[in-house]
Amino acid sequence: xxxxxxxxxxxxxxxxxxxxxxxxxxxxxxxxxxxxxxxxxxxxxxxxxxxxxxxxxxxxxxxxxxxxxxxxxxxxxxxxxxxxxxxxxxxxxxxxxxxxxxxxxxxxxxxxxxxxxxxxxxxxxxxxxxxxxxxxxxxxxxxxxxxxxxxxxxxxxxxxxxxxxxxxxxxxxxxxxxxxxxxxxxxxxxxxxxxxxxxxxxxxxxxxxxxxxxxxxxxxxxxxxxxxxxxxxxxxxxxxxxxxxxxxxxxxxxxxxxxxxxxxxxxxxxxxxxxxxxxxxxxxxxxxxxxxxxxxxxxxxxxxxxxxxxxxxxxxxxxxxxxxxxxxxxxxxxxxxxxxxxxxxxxxxxxxxxxxxxxxxxxxxxxxxxxxxxxxxxxxxxxxxxxxxxxxxxxxxxxxxxxxxxxxxxxxxxxxxxxxxxxxxxxxxxxxxxxxxxxxxxxxxxxxxxxxxxxxxxxxxxxxxxxxxxxxxxxxxxxx
Numbered sequence: 001x002x003x004x005x006x007x008x009x010x011x012x013x014x015x016x017x018x019x020x021x022x023x024x025x026x027x028x029x030x031x032x033x034x035x036x037x038x039x040x041x042x043x044x045x046x047x048x049x050x051x052x053x054x055x056x057x058x059x060x061x062x063x064x065x066x067x068x069x070x071x072x073x074x075x076x077x078x079x080x081x082x083x084x085x086x087x088x089x090x091x092x093x094x095x096x097x098x099x100x101x102x103x104x105x106x107x108x109x110x111x112x113x114x115x116x117x118x119x120x121x122x123x124x125x126x127x128x129x130x131x132x133x134x135x136x137x138x139x140x141x142x143x144x145x146x147x148x149x150x151x152x153x154x155x156x157x158x159x160x161x162x163x164x165x166x167x168x169x170x171x172x173x174x175x176x177x178x179x180x181x182x183x184x185x186x187x188x189x190x191x192x193x194x195x196x197x198x199x200x201x202x203x204x205x206x207x208x209x210x211x212x213x214x215x216x217x218x219x220x221x222x223x224x225x226x227x228x229x230x231x232x233x234x235x236x237x238x239x240x241x242x243x244x245x246x247x248x249x250x251x252x253x254x255x256x257x258x259x260x261x262x263x264x265x266x267x268x269x270x271x272x273x274x275x276x277x278x279x280x281x282x283x284x285x286x287x288x289x290x291x292x293x294x295x296x297x298x299x300x301x302x303x304x305x306x307x308x309x310x311x312x313x314x315x316x317x318x319x320x321x322x323x324x325x326x327x328x329x330x331x332x333x334x335x336x337x338x339x340x341x342x343x344x345x346x347x348x349x350x351x352x353x354x355x356x357x358x359x360x361x362x363x364x365x366x367x368x369x370x371x372x373x374x375x376x377x378x379x380x381x382x383x384x385x386x387x388x389x390x391x392x393x394x395x396x397x398x399x400x401x402x403x404x405x406x407x408x409x410x411x412x413x414x415x416x417x418x419x420x421x422x423x424x425x426x427x428x429x430x431x432x433x434x435x436x437x438x439x440x441x442x443x444x445x446x447x448x449x450x451x452x453x454x455x456x457x458x459x460x461x462x463x464x465x466x467x468x469x470x471x472x473x474x475x476x477x478x479x480x
Contacts, residue, residue, distance in 0.1 A: 001471075002027065002257050002268055004245050004285070005276035007035025008453065009445045009460040011228040012064075013274045016464035018235050020472065025268065026232070027243040027259060033229050036412060037453075039222030043310035043406030045352060045359060048221050050306075050412060052340070052361075053077070053214040054453040061224075061453050065217065068227035073218040077345045080322040084118065084165050085394055087330040092396050098166075098326060100213075101205060103184055105166035106150060107158065108202030115162075123157030130154050130196045139192030145421045146183060147176030153197040165326040169338040171451055172302045172366040173420075182419030182450055218348040221453075248273060248285045254440065272440040272467055276460065278414060279447030286443070292433040296426060298447060303376035303413040304365040307387035310406045314356040315397045319344040325394040335374035336362040336390040357405070360395075362387045380409045419450055439470035 001017050003010045006028030014024045032038065036050035054061040056076075065071050081100055088094030099114040101107055107115045110127030119127065130153045138144060138152060146167065150159045159175060167175045171183065180188060190200035217223050232239060240261075247258040257268045275282045279298040287294040323345035326338050342359040343350040349359060364383060365375030374386050384407060392399045427448050434443050442463040449459030469475075 001025065001272055001274070001467075002255070002270040003274040003276055004248070004257065005035075005278075005445065006030075006033040006239065006241070007276060007445070008037050008225065008228075009035075009449070009456050010274070010276035011225070011232065012457050012460040013276055013442070013444060013464040014232055014237055015228060015235075016461050017274075017468055018232065018237055020465075020468040022468060022471065023236070023238075024232075025238040025270075026240065027245055027257070027268075028239075028241045029244045031241050033239065033241070034222065034225035037221055037225045039220050040408075040410075042308060042408055043359075045310070045349065046220055046222075047308060047342070047359065049410045051221050051453060052342075053216045053221070056213060056215045057208040058454045058458070060457050062215070064457060065224060068224065068231060070217060070223055070227055073223065075216050075218050075346065075348060077214060077216065078319070078323050078347065080319060080344070082323050083321040083325045084161070085325050085327045085331055085334065086118070086161055087328060087332065091331065091333075091393060094331075095321065095325070095394070095396070097322065099162070102198070102201035103187065103204050104146070104170070105158075105162035105164075106154070106187075106197060106201040107162065108198050108205060110154065110158065110198060119157040119161050123155060123161070126155035127158050127198070130198050133196075135192055135195060139188045142425065143421055144180050144188065145176050146178040146180040147174065149180050149188070149197065150175060153191075160330075161328060165328045168329070168366050169326040169363075171419075172304060172337070172363075174367055177367060177420050179419040179421050179423040182423045216346060224453075245277075245285060248275070248289060250289055250438075272471055273442070274464060274467065275441070275443045276445050278445065280414075282443055282445065282447070286434070286441075290433050290437045293430065296430050296433075298426075299420075301414050301447075302365055302367045302369070303411065304363050305376050305378065305383055306410045306412070307362045307364065307383050308408055308410070309360045309362070309387055309391060309399075309404055311358050311360065311391075311399055311403045312356055312405055313358060313397060313399055313403050316341070316344075316358045316395065317355055320397060321395050327394070334390050334393055335386045336364055336394070337366050338363045339391060339394050341395070360387075360391050362390055376411055376413060383409050439475055440467070442467045 001022050001024045003014045003026045006026050014026050017024050038049040040049050082098045083095050084098045086094040096118045110124045116124045150163050163175050187200050190203050191197050194200055244260045246260050249256050255270045255273045259266045283293050283297040324340040340361040343353050369375050444460045444463040446456050449455040
């Protein structure tokens, strides 16, 4: 078995295959495993460089953490929640606590005072029409974006002041570009059954497990990657970094995987292959063997630059904006799309830092940005200056360069696949083409599964399980 790609999807797939008694080789082109699950030391703290939380609306991550001996490290964020920064002449007055009812910012009750405080009375009255407007074909027709759904049912204020900041923070994308069935599975079907979008959002919220919507690990999510790698090595997996896979070709009943390592070209025979790379790379590798995939090559996805500031500002002990701030489009003078006040969000980090010291993480870059916008391609010093200014504005507390104890920039290029309109249909075509080619081939990863650790882990397990079933029953010539 060869797994191409050593990100979280590839590691989970490899673990699933090993558990079925199959020999596994993992090929990763970079010098480390984990993909966007990574960590580093900064200012004496061990911090996540990418993903720093997971959805608790599924038991997927807690179960995996438990299996890896990390179950006792699962923690929940501070209950104060986040804020949203809206446009306005007075930015302090335009900052509001983000209501936590509903799904993706869609309110279950637009008349709730917390909702009205964000969208205004006129916005609440318009959103209330959702209760009486006929649902029509909006619940069933294809090609519906999150933006179209919210705008049609609840109006522009709910969309721009609640949903868009959340979508930008989670997906780095505009709601009009997001496939609603991919980012909020079951929402439209529930709306059709209950007759309103608000009722559907409330029902999905109630169906979720009690407690915080997200969780983390004491010490950081990167421990999940570290534990997976350690277990895979202990169980006999062949884990290789610096292996650039250049070709995947059929070879009788199996496959030949060609890699470039330093100056060496190597060919590895495999009974079956899991491709767990990013989307464009996966299509480029497989299109020679499966020509139908050539038309499904995904568009480039947005990248982000994350600026982390470690500051000595005692005024931040009061957590003036809760656990952080999501920024709506159109906020003048602010380039960041989101700020996470990490020492306010996570008690374990706050305890390490002690009074007065704080860790802030600001995110720059989203879909639709131009070369003039501050983001992935901006130099470090420019990002640093914007991070200082934006943190001061968003938190309502002056933060000067003299307050900064340490800082860095982490860039994730092309690491934010999002489900654009038509995503589910595209995924179905890709799955169909791969299945028709051979049951000894599987493709997984966030570009197919969706955003978030839960989606990535679940899909990797599903694909690897089907592949193992096919191998162990000898049914590798038939579609999966």
